[in-house]
Amino acid sequence: MALVKSQQSCVLREVILRDKPKSMTDLSPKGTVPVLLLESGEVLDESLDVMYWALEKNDPENWLRSQKAKRSEDLINKNDGDFKFHLDRYKYSSRFKVINKKEHRDECLKFIKEINDELKAKEYIYDKDVSFLDIAIMPFVRQFRIADTEWFDSQPYENVKIWLKNLIESKLFNAIMVKYPLWKEDDEIVIFP
Known part of the structure; x- marks a missing residue:
């Protein structure tokens, strides 16, 4: 993107x-x-x-504006660290010989809740417009949803669901897919x- x-x-x-x-x-x-x-x-x-x-x-569109904030760096590090670690073991549990993939799903939910809280007062994670932060995190949240769409959609994280829907239905996302x-x-x- x-x-x-x-x-x-x-x-x-x-x-x-x-x-x-x-x-x-x-x-x-x-x-x-x-x-x-x-x-x-x-x-x-x-x-x-x-x-x-x-x-x-x-x-x-000044996407890099989000990268001036320490919070953005922290969220990207969590995404690329713990969230991705647990996402891989949840989504590809047989590859990692995971016994209880629900534990990894629950660990992923901690990050989803954090993103949901960030989205309470604004449409995107950093502010009212798409930024680097959204584009860095969205592919991983999308993969988390894909692992069990019905389950994800039943969760109470409405802000994340709206945010993700807006991004994956955007002209830009569909142009690259x-x-x-x-x-x-x-x-x-x-x-x-």
Whole structure:
């Protein structure tokens, strides 16, 4: 979303992580997405780094305003730390050989409640408009919902549900969720966006 909002183009290669191309792991041995190779030769392989890079080049709606607040940094750290740890064990419990995935779901709910409280007086987490903070956290909350949509939708966190619905129904989100064919070594270049 940050790439589109900042009007930064890149070559897109759609991959399946269970069948990572060698060219990807040569650039980033950790083997996760995203991987962005800059013209300078620097490799960005963390979503937050890609977001910062794009928005530092062009931030037409001042999404980075949220990053001036310590609270934003704290929430992103909780999201990328405890919440993601428990989300992975809840959503992919068989992969982690988790005995009680409900414990991990309950741990995730602590963060959901915190976000819900942040949203009591405003439409988005930082203020009345979308910011970096929303875009950094939303994909993980979306994945938490996807793990058991019916259960999530029955929970009493109305602020989070409205916030998430607004983001996933936005033109921007739907513009980036286009499915691309899997990339193969000799394919033509696909430019995103």
